[in-house]
Structure formats: structure tokens, C-alpha cells
Amino acid sequence: MKLGSMEYLQEVMKRSNADEKYRALAKGQFETYTLVLEAEPDKGVKEPVIVGFDCRDGEFVDIWQGAKPTLFTLSAPYGTWVDVLRGKLGATKAITMRKLKVQGPFLQLLKGGERVLHWVEILRTIPTEFEGDYAQYNIPGKAQH
Amino acid sequence: MARISGAEALVRCLIEEGVQCVFGIPGDQCNPITDAIYRLGHEAGLKFITTRHEQAAAHMADAWARVTGQPGVCLGTVGPGVADLVPGVYAAWADSIPMIVLGAQNQTWRCYPEHGSMQALDQIALMTPITKWRALVNDVRRMPQLVQWAFRAATSGRPGPVYLDLPSNVLCDKVDTDEYPILSPQQYRAVTPPVADAQLVEQAAEMLVHAQWPLLHAGGGVLRAGAWPEFVELAEYLSAAVTTSVGARGVIPEDHRLCLIPSSFGALGAQATADVVLLVGGRMGDLDFWGRPPAWGEPSTQRWIQIDLEPQNIALNRPVDLALVGDAKATLRALLAAVKARTGPKPENPQFQDAREGQQAWFHQWEEGAHSDAVPIHPLRLMREVREFFPRQAICAVDGGTTAVWAFYMNRIYEPRSFLWAADSGHLGAGVPYAVGAKLARPDVPVYCITGDGSFGFNAMELETARREGAPIVVIIANDRAWGMIKGGQKLVYDERYIGVDFSDARYDKLAEALGCYGERITEPAQIRPALQRAADSGLPAVLDVIVDTEVHLVPPDLEVLDGLWMEGCEPPCPEE
Numbered sequence: 263m264k265l266g267s268m269e270y271l272q273e274v275m276k277r278s279n280a281d282e283k284y285r286a287l288a289k290g291q292f293e294t295y296t297l298v299l300e301a302e303p304d305k306g307v308k309e310p311v312i313v314g315f316d317c318r319d320g321e322f323v324d325i326w327q328g329a330k331p332t333l334f335t336l337s338a339p340y341g342t343w344v345d346v347l348r349g350k351l352g353a354t355k356a357i358t359m360r361k362l363k364v365q366g367p368f369l370q371l372l373k374g375g376e377r378v379l380h381w382v383e384i385l386r387t388i389p390t391e392f393e394g395d396y397a398q399y400n401i402p403g404k405a406q407h
Numbered sequence: 408m409a410r411i412s413g414a415e416a417l418v419r420c421l422i423e424e425g426v427q428c429v430f431g432i433p434g435d436q437c438n439p440i441t442d443a444i445y446r447l448g449h450e451a452g453l454k455f456i457t458t459r460h461e462q463a464a465a466h467m468a469d470a471w472a473r474v475t476g477q478p479g480v481c482l483g484t485v486g487p488g489v490a491d492l493v494p495g496v497y498a499a500w501a502d503s504i505p506m507i508v509l510g511a512q513n514q515t516w517r518c519y520p521e522h523g524s525m526q527a528l529d530q531i532a533l534m535t536p537i538t539k540w541r542a543l544v545n546d547v548r549r550m551p552q553l554v555q556w557a558f559r560a561a562t563s564g565r566p567g568p569v570y571l572d573l574p575s576n577v578l579c580d581k582v583d584t585d586e587y588p589i590l591s592p593q594q595y596r597a598v599t600p601p602v603a604d605a606q607l608v609e610q611a612a613e614m615l616v617h618a619q620w621p622l623l624h625a626g627g628g629v630l631r632a633g634a635w636p637e638f639v640e641l642a643e644y645l646s647a648a649v650t651t652s653v654g655a656r657g658v659i660p661e662d663h664r665l666c667l668i669p670s671s672f673g674a675l676g677a678q679a680t681a682d683v684v685l686l687v688g689g690r691m692g693d694l695d696f697w698g699r700p701p702a703w704g705e706p707s708t709q710r711w712i713q714i715d716l717e718p719q720n721i722a723l724n725r726p727v728d729l730a731l732v733g734d735a736k737a738t739l740r741a742l743l744a745a746v747k748a749r750t751g752p753k754p755e756n757p758q759f760q761d762a763r764e765g766q767q768a769w770f771h772q773w774e775e776g777a778h779s780d781a782v783p784i785h786p787l788r789l790m791r792e793v794r795e796f797f798p799r800q801a802i803c804a805v806d807g808g809t810t811a812v813w814a815f816y817m818n819r820i821y822e823p824r825s826f827l828w829a830a831d832s833g834h835l836g837a838g839v840p841y842a843v844g845a846k847l848a849r850p851d852v853p854v855y856c857i858t859g860d861g862s863f864g865f866n867a868m869e870l871e872t873a874r875r876e877g878a879p880i881v882v883i884i885a886n887d888r889a890w891g892m893i894k895g896g897q898k899l900v901y902d903e904r905y906i907g908v909d910f911s912d913a914r915y916d917k918l919a920e921a922l923g924c925y926g927e928r929i930t931e932p933a934q935i936r937p938a939l940q941r942a943a944d945s946g947l948p949a950v951l952d953v954i955v956d957t958e959v960h961l962v963p964p965d966l967e968v969l970d971g972l973w974m975e976g977c978e979p980p981c982p983e984e
Contacts (some may be wrong), residue, residue, distance in 0.1 A: 355971045358675070358702055369676035369700060369758060373765035376772055 306394020334366035434484025465495020470844030486526025527891025603733030610746035628688015654830030673766030698725025806838025807859030836865025
């Protein structure tokens with residue numbers, strides 16, 4: 263599944279909603295997110311990838327491609343997202359070192375920091391194809407239990 | 408007319424300052440000093456503590472200063488003795504610890520420049536980068552003045568180590584103390600610390616009173632100035648969130664309702680969103696994320712007030728809106744009065760609840776490991792057991808790389824000046840001597856040291872010092888048979904190409920026994936608590952050699968963040984797969 267495709271987003275929603283730990287950790291949170299994967303033409307990523315989702319009380323209720331106003335916007339070069347998904351770069355480091363920029367109520371994001379870290383773990387289980395030069399790092403993924 | 412030797416003048420100055428311990432290793436050139444301590448010390452309550460390495464002597468003097476607030480004193484003999492003091496002096500210098508470093512020197516006609524004396528060394532030059540002031544006592548008539556100057560320099564402004572170079576002939580020469588008197592401290596150094604400009608204090612009060620979501624951040628200067636009562640009272644009055652730099656832990660009890668543990672999700676969130684930040688006695692170095700977003704708010708939206716005794720520390724890494732140059736304690740006292748004159752106690756901002764939830768989420772990550780029954784032992788289980796065993800007021804020295812990180816998660820600090828860590832130098836090997844120095848300074852308080860096996864090795868022989876001097880510390884070694892932090896870095900960043908990081912399995916418990924101490928090896932979690940009790944009951948310095956799960960221990964959760972801070976801008980020069 264191509265990173266950021268509707269097929270990929272559907273899988274994100276499916277796996278996140280099926281993950282009891284994630285649902286418990288995200289319970290009580292009502293958040294919308296935009297993720298911006300910035301273009302890197304010199305690496306073969308010609309266009310930015312922009313996706314969004316709506317998570318309510320631990321459940322993903324909507325996903326979309328393109329920009330919409332959301333509570334949080336997380337943006338980084340495409341390669342940074344690849345590093346996070348491959349496990350080469352932790353989400354906490356990515357945020358604190360400003361490799362991944364956050365707009366929105368930071369305290370709200372951090373108050374449930376554990377859910378964000380666990381969600382990244384879920385993403386790492388999804389078979390994922392990357393653009394351009396990053397295709398060499400495609401993630402085989404794991405079957406969902 | 409009273410004529411005394413230079414060494415005796417030196418020791419009489421130390422006694423006037425209330426010095427109780429000089430840590431060091433004797434030598435021919437400094438025998439006049441140790442002999443003067445022998446003759447004069449007993450009546451005055453001044454002791455000489457022989458260590459097994461001068462580095463440890465400097466660390467012990469450093470610990471003495473950290474737990475008492477008074478300058479520590481250490482001594483090395485000419486050449487290698489002074490050179491060996493350097494690592495310990497560096498750690499004190501990095502953390503702004505007041506210390507008087509004494510070095511014997513060859514006779515004045517043999518040094519500066521030296522011309523063939525054994526053990527010759529330009530010790531002034533050696534000490535220059537790691538001391539805030541230094542002097543050669545080139546004539547005995549200057550001895551009282553320069554010793555007094557040394558104490559003034561070490562304790563005034565931003566404190567730090569100072570160095571006195573003491574030629575052996577000057578130590579033996581006689582001085583007339585009627586003409587060159589031994590003064591009491593109030594005759595040569597300020598006893599009233601400087602308070603910041605009153606108008607600026609009023610402005611700061613105005614900013615804090617009108618803040619919606621204030622945060623107070625303490626650096627080590629709060630501990631050095633003894634300013635924690637005023638700091639905490641101001642926070643409580645404003646219902647402000649409180650964070651500390653890692654080196655300032657203990658300014659506020661870490662279970663206080665206003666305290667957010669350094670670098671926890673709660674602390675980072677509050678630091679990023681507070682509208683007004685009051686920084687006291689800190690420089691905002693890398694472990695404080697340089698004061699930069701996203702760990703802190705944007706300078707355009709978050710207003711900063713800074714109190715520091717040292718003008719050079721103002722806005723060192725983070726722009727400020729209001730700078731107050733003054734002693735932390737005196738200035739906070741004035742600020743507290745100015746705040747109280749403007750408003751009653753302020754209610755807590757609702758965002759505090761989010762910060763607490765963030766902190767809880769952070770804590771929650773450690774629960775599983777902290778209660779793990781796994782063998783080998785999970786490092787968090789070890790840290791929890793140790794912290795729960797010792798009383799709140801116990802003094803804790805922490806040493807090591809990954810071990811220090813694991814300790815950070817579970818080893819809460821509740822009292823000021825009870826946490827000893829070479830914060831800004833990250834100096835390995837300080838832990839055991841810190842614990843010994845602290846125990847000698849505060850014999851009434853339990854002292855324990857959490858250390859890695861690598862860091863323990865640097866100054867393990869100081870167990871003999873502890874045994875000889877009656878300092879029953881408890882040393883807990885998280886033994887991973889490796890330079891754990893470096894091995895963890897090689898695991899994370901260099902694809903497990905391990906080089907130079909592994910040890911053989913050494914029996915540190917047996918080493919302790921050989922040195923007349925209590926020793927025990929622990930391999931299962933259920934053994935930890937009873938072993939701690941046996942160690943405490945032994946009445947001896949004790950070593951618990953705890954075999955931890957190496958795979959877990961190598962990579963604590965935040966190692967990657969720390970690595971990112973320290974290696975910022977460096978891409979590892981290794982091929983991608």
C-alpha cells in the first residue's frame with residue numbers, strides 16, 4: 263500500500279480501531295490531525311502528501327486526503343516520516359528535535375503521549391510502499407491478528 | 408609577634424572558614440600542610456581524609472560542597488597529584504560547585520619556568536580552563552591574603568572551583584601574622600548577597616501576577632544559593648507549574664502537586680504552553696533543550712523572566728523579556744514580597760490538569776518494567792526497589808550512562824541537596840566518591856549510590872576509604888558487563904557493530920569483600936529488597952552487584968532523544984543498508 267493512499271489510510275483506520283491498547287490510551291481524546299509529508303524532488307518525491315483523520319474517544323471515524331482545518335498539523339520532509347515508520351527515528355526524538363514540526367495544542371498532544379507512541383507502533387505493522395528513492399525501505403508489514 | 412609557617416597559615420585560614428575535611432593524597436611537598444592539619448586540626452575539628460586517587464578526593468570535596476553548601480577542599484601533591492585532581496575539578500567546575508583546590512608545587516626557584524625538577528608541571532596552566540580563579544603563592548607573606556581571596560572567589564558570583572599553587576618552600580617559610588593576619592570570613596568576603604534592582608523586581612512581580620499559566624524553572628543556582636524555600640513558596644502562591652533542570656532536582660519534592668518531572672510529557676507540555684516563565688539560576692543548556700521550541704514556547708508568544716547572579720548567564724541560550732541580576736534567594740524573597748503586595752494566592756490554571764495527565768502517561772510507561780519479575784532483572788525493577796527502600800531524605804549519588812537514565816525514571820528526589828550527579832560534565836566515576844563525601848558530610852543521613860559497572864570501576868578503590876573512615880554507603884551496581892550507553896548507541900545508530908564496549912564478568916561483590924566491605928551479587932528481583940536490608944544492617948560500606956537484563960538496559964526509552972541532543976547535526980558515517 264502506498265504511503266498516504268486511501269487504501270493505506272483505510273488500513274490505518276482498521277488497525278487502529280482494532281487495537282484495544284490504542285483505543286484505551288486514546289479514550290477521552292477528541293482530535294483531528296493533518297499530516298504533511300513534504301515533497302523532496304531530489305529524492306524522487308515530487309509532490310507533497312497531505313492526509314488527515316478524525317479520532318474521537320479512541321476511535322478513528324474519518325480519514326481523508328488533502329488539506330482541511332484540523333486541531334493538529336504535523337509536518338516533516340517525506341524522508342523523516344519514512345525514518346519514523348521504519349523505526350530509525352523515534353517519534354519523541356522527531357518532535358523534540360524539531361525534525362517533525364507540530365502545530366496545535368502541544369500540551370494536549372503530550373498529555374496522552376503514550377497513545378502517539380503506540381499509534382506509531384501500529385503504523386509500523388502496515389505493509390507500506392514509499393515514493394522515489396525511499397522505495398528501497400518499503401515495509402513488509404505484519405499480518406493483523 | 409606570631410610567626411608561623413606558610414602551611415600553618417594556610418590551615419589556620421581553613422579553620423577560620425569552618426572547613427572540616429581536606430580530601431587528598433599526601434606527598435613530600437605537601438607534608439607541611441598535612442602536618443599542620445595533624446597539629447592543629449584535632450582541636451578545630453579539621454580532618455585530612457586520604458583517598459586512593461586524587462580524582463576521588465576532588466569528587467569528595469565536590470560532594471561535600473553540594474550537600475552542605477560550603478566549599479569543599481581537596482589537595483594534591485606536585486605534578487601527578489595535581490594532574491590527577493583534574494577530572495574531579497572539571498566535574499565541579501561544570502556544575503558551578505565552590506571548591507578550594509590546593510596543589511603543592513616545587514620550590515619557587517625551581518618552577519615557572521621549571522628546569523629539570525622531577526614531577527614539574529605548570530599547574531596554573533593545567534587548572535586554568537576548569538577553575539574560575541587561580542594563584543601562585545610565591546611568597547609566604549601573601550599566604551593569608553590569597554587563601555582568603557580563594558574563598559571569596561569560590562563563593563562569590565557564580566560559584567566554582569579555585570586553585571592555589573603552593574611551592575614547598577613557601578609552605579615552610581615563616582610569616583608574621585600580626586602583619587599578615589588570619590582574618591575571619593566576614594572581614595574579607597560579602598556576607599549579604601546582592602539583590603536585583605528593586606524596580607525590575609516590581610516589573611517581574613507585575614508579569615507574574617498577570618500571567619495566566621505561569622511556570623517556574625529552577626537551575627542549579629537555586630540549590631547553590633539555598634533558595635528553594637522562596638522558590639517553592641512563590642510557586643505555591645502563584646499556583647505555578649514547577650520544572651527543574653536535571654541537575655537541580657530536589658529543589659521541590661518530586662511528588663509535590665506543582666512539580667513536573669524534568670523532560671516528562673507533562674513538563675514538556677507545560678514548558679511549551681506557559682505564558683510566562685521565570686527561570687532562576689540556570690543556563691538552559693542541552694539537557695534543557697536549549698530553551699528552544701517545541702520543548703519551550705516560541706519567544707514571540709512566551710515571556711521570560713530570568714534571575715541569575717552571573718550577568719553572563721542572562722539570555723545565554725534563550726532570549727528573555729526581563730533580566731534580574733542578583734542572588735537567587737535574596738531576589739526571590741523580594742519578588743515574593745512584591746507579588747504578595749499585588750495579589751492574594753492565585754488559583755491553578757485548568758491546563759495544569761492536562762500537564763498532570765501528561766506526567767501520569769509518562770509514569771505509566773515505566774510501570775510494567777518497574778514491576779517485572781523477569782530474570783535477568785529489568786533495570787526499572789531495580790530502581791523502584793532501591794528508591795522504595797531508602798527514606799525520602801536519603802542522599803543519592805547517581806553515576807553511569809544508561810544506568811543514570813534508568814535511575815531517572817524511577818528514583819524520585821524529594822529533598823534539596825540530596826541528589827548528586829555530575830550533570831553538566833556527565834563525568835563517569837563520580838558516584839562512589841560523591842557518596843563517600845556526602846556520607847562524611849552528613850553522617851546522620853542514609854547515602855546510596857546507583858552506578859553502572861563501568862562507572863563503578865573508575866573509583867572502586869574508594870570503598871577502602873569508606874571502610875577506613877566509617878562511611879557506610881550502599882552502592883548498587885546495575886551490571887550489564889559493558890559501557891552500556893556507548894554500546895546502546897552502537898546498537899541504535901551503528902547497526903550493532905560493537906567495538907570497545909564489552910567487559911568480562913567481574914565479581915564486584917567479591918571486590919567489596921576484599922576491601923573489608925559487605926558484598927552480594929543479585930540475579931533475581933525478589934532478592935533485591937532483602938539484600939538492601941542486609942547491606943544496611945551490615946553497618947559497612949556495601950556493594951550490591953545486580954545483574955540486569957543487558958538487552959533492555961542498553962537502550963533506555965529516551966536514549967535516542969539524548970543521543971539526538973548530544974549528536975545534533977551529525978549523521979553517522981556508516982553505509983546505509
